[in-house]
Amino acid sequence: MFFTIDPANGIAIYDQITRQIKFAVASGVLEPGEFVPSVRELARELAVNPNTVSRAYGKLQSDDVLSAVRGTGLQVTKKAPQRCRRDRIRLIRERLQSVLKEAQDSQLASGELQELVDAEMKRLNGKGATR
Amino acid sequence: MFFTIDPANGIAIYDQITRQIKFAVASGVLEPGEFVPSVRELARELAVNPNTVSRAYGKLQSDDVLSAVRGTGLQVTKKAPQRCRRDRIRLIRERLQSVLKEAQDSQLASGELQELVDAEMKRLNGKGATR
Amino acid sequence: MFFTIDPANGIAIYDQITRQIKFAVASGVLEPGEFVPSVRELARELAVNPNTVSRAYGKLQSDDVLSAVRGTGLQVTKKAPQRCRRDRIRLIRERLQSVLKEAQDSQLASGELQELVDAEMKRLNGKGATR
Amino acid sequence: MFFTIDPANGIAIYDQITRQIKFAVASGVLEPGEFVPSVRELARELAVNPNTVSRAYGKLQSDDVLSAVRGTGLQVTKKAPQRCRRDRIRLIRERLQSVLKEAQDSQLASGELQELVDAEMKRLNGKGATR
DNA sequence: GTGGTCTAGACCACC
DNA sequence: GTGGTCTAGACCACG
Numbered sequence: 384m385f386f387t388i389d390p391a392n393g394i395a396i397y398d399q400i401t402r403q404i405k406f407a408v409a410s411g412v413l414e415p416g417e418f419v420p421s422v423r424e425l426a427r428e429l430a431v432n433p434n435t436v437s438r439a440y441g442k443l444q445s446d447d448v449l450s451a452v453r454g455t456g457l458q459v460t461k462k463a464p465q466r467c468r469r470d471r472i473r474l475i476r477e478r479l480q481s482v483l484k485e486a487q488d489s490q491l492a493s494g495e496l497q498e499l500v501d502a503e504m505k506r507l508n509g510k511g512a513t514r
Numbered sequence: 515m516f517f518t519i520d521p522a523n524g525i526a527i528y529d530q531i532t533r534q535i536k537f538a539v540a541s542g543v544l545e546p547g548e549f550v551p552s553v554r555e556l557a558r559e560l561a562v563n564p565n566t567v568s569r570a571y572g573k574l575q576s577d578d579v580l581s582a583v584r585g586t587g588l589q590v591t592k593k594a595p596q597r598c599r600r601d602r603i604r605l606i607r608e609r610l611q612s613v614l615k616e617a618q619d620s621q622l623a624s625g626e627l628q629e630l631v632d633a634e635m636k637r638l639n640g641k642g643a644t645r
Numbered sequence: 646m647f648f649t650i651d652p653a654n655g656i657a658i659y660d661q662i663t664r665q666i667k668f669a670v671a672s673g674v675l676e677p678g679e680f681v682p683s684v685r686e687l688a689r690e691l692a693v694n695p696n697t698v699s700r701a702y703g704k705l706q707s708d709d710v711l712s713a714v715r716g717t718g719l720q721v722t723k724k725a726p727q728r729c730r731r732d733r734i735r736l737i738r739e740r741l742q743s744v745l746k747e748a749q750d751s752q753l754a755s756g757e758l759q760e761l762v763d764a765e766m767k768r769l770n771g772k773g774a775t776r
Numbered sequence: 777m778f779f780t781i782d783p784a785n786g787i788a789i790y791d792q793i794t795r796q797i798k799f800a801v802a803s804g805v806l807e808p809g810e811f812v813p814s815v816r817e818l819a820r821e822l823a824v825n826p827n828t829v830s831r832a833y834g835k836l837q838s839d840d841v842l843s844a845v846r847g848t849g850l851q852v853t854k855k856a857p858q859r860c861r862r863d864r865i866r867l868i869r870e871r872l873q874s875v876l877k878e879a880q881d882s883q884l885a886s887g888e889l890q891e892l893v894d895a896e897m898k899r900l901n902g903k904g905a906t907r
Numbered sequence: 908g909t910g911g912t913c914t915a916g917a918c919c920a921c922c
Numbered sequence: 923g924t925g926g927t928c929t930a931g932a933c934c935a936c937g
Contacts, residue, residue, distance in 0.1 A: 386619065390715065392612045393524055395935060402616070410621035432716065432937045475617045476630060481523050482609040483638055485533070488517065489602055490541035499607060500631060507614050526912065552924060563914045568925075576707060584783065585825065585922035585924050648881065654874050655786055657927060664878070672883035683909065694929045699910080716909050716937035737879045738892060743785045744871040745900050747795070750779065751864055752803035761869060762893060769876055788920060825922045 385412060388429050396431055400439035402474055405448060408459055408467040415463060418456040419449060516543060519560050527562060531570035532577075533605055539579060539590055539598040546594060549587040550580060647674060650691050658693055662701035664736055667710060670721055670729040677725055680718040681711060781822050789824055793832035795867055798841060801852055802860040811849040812842060 386403040388396055407413040419425070422440060426433040440457055443449040448466060449457040486496045517534040519527055538544040550556070553571060557564040571588055574580040579597060580588040617627045648665040650658055669675040681687070684702060688695040702719055705711040710728060711719040748758045779796040781789055800806040812818070815833060819826040833850055836842040841859060842850040879889050 389612075397935075403619070406620035412621070434937060435935085438936085471620055471622070472626075472630070475613065475620065475622070475627075476634070478613040478616070479630065479634055481520075482606065482613055483634055485609070486606045487638055488534070489537035489606065490543070491602070491606070496606075497635065499603070499610065500635060503607070503610055503614055504628065504631065507618055528912080554924085565915085566913060569912090571925085582925060583922095584789075585920080587924060651874075659927080665881070668882035674883070685909085696930085697928060700927090702910085713910065716935080718909060733882055733884070734892070737875065737882065737884070737889075738896070740875040740878070741892065741896055743782075744868065744875055745896055747871070748868045749900055750796070751799035751868065752805070753864070753868070757865075758868075759897065761865070761872065762897060765869070765872055765876055766890065766893060769880055790920075828921060831921085 388431060397435050397439040397442070400425075400429070400431075400436060401442050401446075404439070404443055405467040405470050405474070408448060408463045409471040411464070413459050413463075415459050415461045417459050418452075419459070421456060519562060528566050528570040528573070531556075531560075531567060532573050535570070535574055536579060536598040536601050536605070539594045540602040542595070544590050544594075546590050546592045548590050549583075550590065552587055650693060659697050659701040659704070662687075662691075662698060663704050663708075666701070666705055667729040667732050667736070670710060670725045671733040673726070675721050675725075677721050677723045679721050680714075681721065683718055781824060790828050790832040790835070793818075793822075793824075793829060794835050794839075797832070797836055798860040798863050798867070801841060801856045802864040804857070806852050806856075808852050808854045808856060810852050811845075812852070814849060 385407060388399055390396060392399075394402075404413070404419065413419065419440070420428065422433050422436045425431075426436045429436070440449060444451065444457070446466070447460055448463045450460050452458050483496070483500075486499075491499075516538060519530055521527060523530075525533070535544070535550065544550065550571070551559065553564050553567045556562075557567045560567070571580060575582065575588070577597070578591055579594045581591050582588055614627070614631075617630075622630075647669060650661055652658060654661075656664070666675070666681065675681065681702070682690065684695050684698045687693075688698045691698070702711060706713065706719070708728070709722055710725045712722050714720055745758070745762075748761075753761075779800070781792055783789060785792075787795075797806070797812065806812065812833070813821065815826050815829045818824075819829045822829070833842060837844065837850070839859070840853055841856045843853050845851050876889070876893075879892075884892075
């Protein structure tokens with residue numbers, strides 16, 4: 384598919400999958416009516432246990448992002464893009480706030496956090512970027 | 515003490531403790547020779563199990579940040595400030611890179627991530643801040 | 646497994662486990678890539694609490710002798726044999742020096758310590774032995 | 777007094793004291809009727825907590841090595857030399873057996889243990905020795 | 908099934 | 923009072 388797993392970033396693997404599916408829907412990479420890869424296929428692709436993918440898909444169904452079509456697969460719902468766009472910014476903002484708060488609480492010297500953030504944003508854009 | 519635990523932020527409690535102790539040492543709030551709160555005291559204060567604190571203190575000992583003085587308590591080592599200052603920036607940078615990478619991969623529209631970051635940095639500084 | 650615990654020999658149980666795992670790696674009984682017994686299994690076998698085994702395994706992970714494979718078990722690392730061979734001799738020498746020093750300080754009569762050591766070495770070899 | 781404490785050798789401090797008192801009696805450095813240093817004095821000398829010395833003296837009293845003379849101090853008993861000579865060899869042998877057994881179980885290559893023991897015995901004698 | 912984390916509570920050695 | 927060790931048992935994420 385179109386995304387990657389980092390087993391060491393602290394976020395549970397199944398949650399990395401749900402997040403990235405949501406992001407794909409938010410950005411239009413996955414559209415309503417489209418089918419996501421089968422559990423087995425995605426599991427193979429991500430080199431992950433099928434049960435892990437299955438759990439992620441389960442969560443996405445209860446979030447009404449995916450819905451099962453018997454015998455066929457899991458389909459992106461009509462309402463998914465709206466929900467996912469709202470979720471995307473929220474999910475990212477939450478993690479961002481968490482790390483910035485920790486940084487601030489760590490008493491980094493004045494401006495040091497800003498420098499760090501700027502450097503990392505620059506690094507990101509240099510690499511091939513959002514813009 | 516001088517810090518707080520968020521049981522729901524995804525980081526293990528014992529690790530939140532190790533990080534914040536390191537930050538306190540890095541910033542000079544805790545100095546070499548000084549004693550950290552006792553296992554029981556900190557556990558009470560943070561409303562956490564003593565063994566959880568003990569585990570955090572154990573890691574800090576194997577990181578040579580704390581050393582035990584039998585029957586007396588745990589003392590910040592001489593080398594701790596150096597190590598902790600190095601660790602602080604690394605620990606924060608790692609989390610920051612992780613969230614920024616995820617944001618970029620989520621295909622946020624051009625400039626949207628920068629706006630989000632700027633907004634959160636501003637919010638942080640407004641609150642009472644690093645500077 | 647291939648070893649035994651003596652709850653009364655003064656060495657903490659978790660440390661007896663770490664030492665014996667290291668010895669097993671050093672001697673080639675455990676090879677890189679091989680999995681150690683699960684926490685629960687070893688705990689059952691040694692009639693010890695699983696958390697005690699877990700603690701030992703935790704130390705071995707921070708010593709880079711074992712590494713976790715999620716949901717599968719703990720694997721001997723590539724670098725383990727090298728580290729463990731170095732550690733084995735060191736761990737044994739330290740204990741040996743400690744007891745020999747004490748014996749010497751105890752003012753045992755001339756030659757008595759040598760006799761004692763010889764007798765015990767002989768006894769050891771008689772039993773079924775290093776050689 | 778005539779001995780030293782090693783806080784890091786795994787033996788409890790109070791037990792290091794009892795052992796060394798016994799060794800001193802066994803070797804004749806301390807004779808029946810002689811008084812051992814007061815709790816406070818020995819504690820100061822060894823840089824150890826008085827309660828630790830007190831516990832050691834308590835054990836030695838219940839082993840009938842020392843006996844209290846009200847208002848005066850603790851005296852080596854008549855029977856102490858006999859008991860202590862017997863204990864000395866036993867205490868040392870036990871530790872020696874424990875380390876040799878561990879070494880053997882560690883599958884050190886043939887002769888390697890003997891070499892190690894010889895080297896350490898030589899080192900000991902070189903330093904200023906029993907003989 | 909696996910390890911990781913956390914809680915609750917015990918005993919010990921030492922101050 | 924202190925930390926160190928151990929036990930018992932819980933829930934979670936992952937395979």
